[in-house]
Amino acid sequence: MLAPGFPHPIVQVMGNTESERTRQGAARLADVARLAGVSVATVSRALSRPDLLSTDTRDAVQRAITATGYRMNHAARNLRKGRTGAIVALVPNLGNPFFAKILAGMGAALNAQGYDLLVGDTMAPGGRHRALRRFLDPSRADGIILLDGQVTAGDLAALPGAPPVVMACEWIEGAPLPRVVLDNAAGTELAARHLLALGHRRIGWIGGPGDNVLHKARVKGLARALPDPGSGYAGDFTLESGVRAAERWLDTPAADRPTAVIGFSDESAAGFMGELQRRGVSVPEQVSVVGFDGIDWVAHLPVPLTTIRQPKRDLGSTAARVLMALIAGQPVEPCTVLAPQLVMRNSAGPAPS
Amino acid sequence: MLAPGFPHPIVQVMGNTESERTRQGAARLADVARLAGVSVATVSRALSRPDLLSTDTRDAVQRAITATGYRMNHAARNLRKGRTGAIVALVPNLGNPFFAKILAGMGAALNAQGYDLLVGDTMAPGGRHRALRRFLDPSRADGIILLDGQVTAGDLAALPGAPPVVMACEWIEGAPLPRVVLDNAAGTELAARHLLALGHRRIGWIGGPGDNVLHKARVKGLARALPDPGSGYAGDFTLESGVRAAERWLDTPAADRPTAVIGFSDESAAGFMGELQRRGVSVPEQVSVVGFDGIDWVAHLPVPLTTIRQPKRDLGSTAARVLMALIAGQPVEPCTVLAPQLVMRNSAGPAPS
C-alpha cells in the first residue's frame, strides 16, 4: 500500500542551518534587536512605523530580521493591542455549498486587510446556542459576520460584551445590526416580469420556510409584479421540496396549472424541473422554470436553468468591508443592498398558447 | 444575597451593581479572584485543573465567575502556553463546494477539541506562495491541514519552523507528510467492475489533469479492473471538460465508441451526460455514465447519476484528528486511507446488445 522507502516521520525536521536563532524557539524581537545592535522598541517600530526611524537603523534592522528569520508572534501582539486579528463567519451549516462562494469573497477581503477568517458552524454539534457562546467573544474575534437569520435578537442580547456583528444575506427583524443583503424583492420581481414578458399569466412559485426573512421579501417582490401571486407551493429551499412541488403541479388539472414556476432557490427549481422531466413533461415547452441564487451547476443541466443570480463573492467581500469599517469606528450604512441579476438560459420560454 | 456559609473575603469588594466588573473592560482573572477572595492562581486552576482545589474554593470561584461574567482572554493564554488554539485549513479555491463538506467535518472535530478552524485560500489574490507564507506560521496556527496537492515539497521546505502539516484528499509525491486520503484506485476499480458486471466491454473515462495525483491513482485503479484502460478523454474535473468529452464521443463511429464512461469527477460526468442528452443520446440506454465524488446535486439530475462517493465529512474529521494527534506528540499513521462507496442510481445500465 505504501510506496517502498516511504519515510515515516513522527517529528518533522526544522531546517536549522546558519539561520540565527537563540535556541530551539523561534527568533523574538529581542534576538533581532541584539543582532542589529538596537533596542526592541526600535525593532518594533521598524515593523509598524518605519517612517520614524533613520534609514541606517531601518536597514540594519531589516538585515537582522532576514538573518534571524524573525516572524511576529501574534498572541503577544494581540494581547498587547487588545485585538485578535480574526473575524468569525458564523454560517448555518458549513456544508452548504451556497456559502462557499460567500466565504471566498470574505476571505479575500479580510486577508487583504490583515485579518484572518475563522469559520463557525451554528448547526454544529451542540447547537446554535453553543456556537454563539463560543464565537461571540471579543477575545476570539474582533468582529462577527452572521449569516444565520434564525438567531434571535434575544440570543444576541444574552451575550454582553460581544464584538461588533454584521449580518450578511439573511437578517434578524428588529435587531439593529448593519446588514449586507441582496435586494430579494427585486429578484423575484425581475423573474416575474420576465415571465410576464414571455406571455405567462398563471405564474406559480416554490417558497421557503414561511417565517424566513428571505421568503417574505421574495413574496413581496412577486406582489410588485403580479396582480395576485397566490399562495405558491410550500418549500424549504431544498431539492426535495422542488420534487414535492412538481408532484402537486402534476396533480392539478392542466387548465389550472401555472405555466411558469419560480423557485425561491436554484435547488428547488432544479428539483421541480428534474422531477417533471422524469415524468415526461418538457421544459420549457409545457412549463417554464426560473430559479434563484445562481449556483454553478444549474447552468449545466440538460435544460440549463434560467435564474436570478446573487453576487455571492460581492456579498461576502462587502460584508467584510462593512465589518472592518465598523471595527475601525467609521460610520457604516445600516443596510447595504446589492442588486440581483437575471440570467437567461433555456428553462424559461414563451407561454404555451 | 450570599449563601449562609459563604467564606467572606478578607478584602471587601466595592459595592456596585450585580454585574461585577472593574471598569468598562471585561472581567479578568484578577477581578474574579478579588470577588472570590482567592489568588489569581487559584482561579486559573479552578478553570484548568479543578481537581486540585477543595470543593469550597472551587464553588466560591465558580460563583465569582458567573457573577462577573468572566470569559478567558485567548491571546493571553496562547501567549503563555505557546500555542494558538487554531488550525488552518489551506484549500485551493475556497469557492469550490467540494471542500465545503470537508470543512464542515473538520470544523466539527476541531471545535469539539477546543480548536478553532481558520481557513486560507491558496488561490486567493497574491497566489499560493503568499498564502503559504501567511499561514504556515507557528504563531498563527498550531497545525495545518493542506488540501492543495499543487504545493511542492520545496515550497514547504522554504518555510522553516512551520507548524505540523497533514495532507488531506490530495498529497505531494515525495513529501514525508502524514495524509488522509480516499482509496482512489479502489474507487475507479469499483466503477469499472460495476460496468463490467453490466456487460460493458468498451469502457471509456474522462481524466483529470495529467500530473494530478488523484488522476494517476484513479488510472491505476482502472488498470486493475480492465485489460486495457486506453487513454481516456482528457479533462480537468470540470463540467466543461465533460462537455468536450461528449463532443469527442459523438465524433467517434458508433462501433468504436465506449458503451460506458467513467468521469473522474461528478462534474465531468454530469457535463458529459448533459451534453449527450441535449444532443439526443439517451442515458443509460445508449451509453452508461458513472461519476466520482458523490456531490449532492447529481442525485437530482433528470437521470440521477451513478457515482463513487467519497466520505467527505469523514475525510475532514479524520484529517483533523490525525493533526491533533500529531500536535499532541502521539504517533500517527503516515497514510490513512478511507474507502469509497459505489452509489447505484440510474445513469449506468446494461450494455446495449
Next chain:
DNA sequence: ACCAGCGATGTAATCGTTTGCAACAGTTCT
C-alpha cells in the same frame, strides 16, 4: 550663548494567563 524644538532611540510598564516553587496546615508513621 542659551533655550526651544525636533528627530532618533532607549527604558520600562503593560496586556492577562499559566505554572514552578514555596509555604503552610493537617495527618500519619516511627
Next chain:
DNA sequence: AGAACTGTTGCAAACGATTACATCGCTGGT
C-alpha cells in the same frame, strides 16, 4: 515528639510584543 507526607493555596516570574515617556544630540532663532 519529630519526621515525612499530602493536599491547598499564594507568590511571582515568565510569555513577546507595543508604546508612553524619558533621554540625548543637534540645529536654528534670538
